[in-house]
Amino acid sequence: MARPSTxxxxxxxxxxxxxxxxxxxxxxxxxxxGTGADPFAAYGxxxxxxxxxxxxxxxxxxxxxxxGMALALAIPLRAGLINLGGDGQMVLGGIAAAVxxxxxxLPAPLTVVLALLAGITAGAAYAALxxxxxxxFGVPLLVSSLLLSYxxxxxxxxxxxxxxxxxxxxxxxxxxxxxxxxLPAFGTSTVTFGLVLVVLAATAYWFADRRTAIGYExxxxxxxxxxxxxxxxxxxxxxLRLMATSGAIAGLVGAIGVLSFPYRFLDGSLTAPGYTWTGxxxxxxxxxxxxxxxxxxxxxAVLQVGGLSMERTTEVPxxxxxxxxxxxxxxxxxxxxxxxxxxxxxxxxxxxGEFA
Numbered sequence: 001m002a003r004p005s006t007x008x009x010x011x012x013x014x015x016x017x018x019x020x021x022x023x024x025x026x027x028x029x030x031x032x033x034g035t036g037a038d039p040f041a042a043y044g045x046x047x048x049x050x051x052x053x054x055x056x057x058x059x060x061x062x063x064x065x066x067x068g069m070a071l072a073l074a075i076p077l078r079a080g081l082i083n084l085g086g087d088g089q090m091v092l093g094g095i096a097a098a099v100x101x102x103x104x105x106l107p108a109p110l111t112v113v114l115a116l117l118a119g120i121t122a123g124a125a126y127a128a129l130x131x132x133x134x135x136x137f138g139v140p141l142l143v144s145s146l147l148l149s150y151x152x153x154x155x156x157x158x159x160x161x162x163x164x165x166x167x168x169x170x171x172x173x174x175x176x177x178x179x180x181x182x183l184p185a186f187g188t189s190t191v192t193f194g195l196v197l198v199v200l201a202a203t204a205y206w207f208a209d210r211r212t213a214i215g216y217e218x219x220x221x222x223x224x225x226x227x228x229x230x231x232x233x234x235x236x237x238x239x240l241r242l243m244a245t246s247g248a249i250a251g252l253v254g255a256i257g258v259l260s261f262p263y264r265f266l267d268g269s270l271t272a273p274g275y276t277w278t279g280x281x282x283x284x285x286x287x288x289x290x291x292x293x294x295x296x297x298x299x300x301a302v303l304q305v306g307g308l309s310m311e312r313t314t315e316v317p318x319x320x321x322x323x324x325x326x327x328x329x330x331x332x333x334x335x336x337x338x339x340x341x342x343x344x345x346x347x348x349x350x351x352x353g354e355f356a
Contacts, residue, residue, distance in 0.1 A: 017292070017296075020328045021299070028324045032320070035316075050305040055306070061189075062301040064194050064198050067279070067297035068194075068250070069250060069253055070286075070296065070297045071205055072089070072253065073246065076141075077288040078222050078288040079219075079222045082142045083145045084280075085149040085247075086280070087152075087271045089250035090250045090270055091254055091271060092123060092126050092254065093120065096122035097115040097258045101115045101181045108179070108180030112182070112183065123249070123252065124244045124245070127247020127248075145243075156265070157268075160265055161267065171266065173267065175264065176262070177259070194260060217238065218242070253275070278304065279297065
């Protein structure tokens with residue numbers, strides 16, 4: 001009875017993800033030793049600073065954005081589609097939520113719901129535009145999504161610097177949202193109901209991926225697009241649906257950012273932390289698998305928040321955590337190449353007929 005669980009543990013320990021994370025931690029420890037720092041103290045500061053009583057709130061707030069963007073990018077990535085326009089879709093979702101929150105005549109609770117829907121709609125529509133560029137004009141999705149991100153962020157920047165700018169403020173920001181137009185917070189922390197919304201999105205992604213026909217079509221397309229086409233999967237329609245869903249989640253993340261502290265749209269506040277690229281890293285690390293994406297997002301949020309604590313307590317620059325992320329991805333990308341190279345001497349003699 002214990003054999004299947006033992007086999008699962010063995011496979012998990014031998015997986016490329018586990019190898020990449022452990023290799024990143026080991027190389028990071030070597031860097032610390034080379035600079036004269038104590039790796040145990042540095043890693044301990046990361047853990048206590050992110051998961052301790054003083055840091056868990058900041059970690060969960062960061063997880064809300066990182067996991068949201070990781071889900072947004074993992075959904076098309078599961079089908080082999082790369083959406084690099086997360087910044088633009090998130091920013092448009094945020095500015096749409098801000099405009100709705102400022103000018104909606106509805107009561108505050110309904111305005112919050114309407115602002116969330118506005119952010120979701122704006123992000124979905126803009127991501128669908130990138131899909132249409134590929135379907136209609138043949139522009140690769142990777143290129144169209146990335147290039148469309150720049151006019152979106154520039155448009156939002158223009159709005160908060162001129163027509164929507166708070167009067168008398170020196171900062172490029174909108175006015176504060178009206179009283180009550182905000183997501184409920186858990187106690188006195190900065191963690192809001194947005195975390196619940198993102199977790200629900202992750203649950204829906206897991207269910208669709210594992211329990212529905214569309215999830216099977218997405219996985220099949222990602223593994224073998226030609227076979228999926230032979231099986232009747234309509235590539236253009238699937239691309240449009242996946243990009244719209246991806247943009248909707250990115251827009252939701254932007255709306256959550258505006259409806260949380262500081263309850264306004266501040267130019268650069270959504271893009272400066274690099275949630276899109278951290279989310280993409282998490283999705284790549286997990287190969288876009290739903291549960292793996294959640295775990296990878298939490299791992300990178302811990303590194304991001306814990307890096308600040310490490311810098312304060314051990315004087316080790318927090319940029320080390322970014323180095324760790326890069327090392328993990330490099331090893332994850334290099335592991336299949338190493339595996340093929342090790343198998344090559346065995347396969348070549350058979351192909352040449354030496355054992356016939």
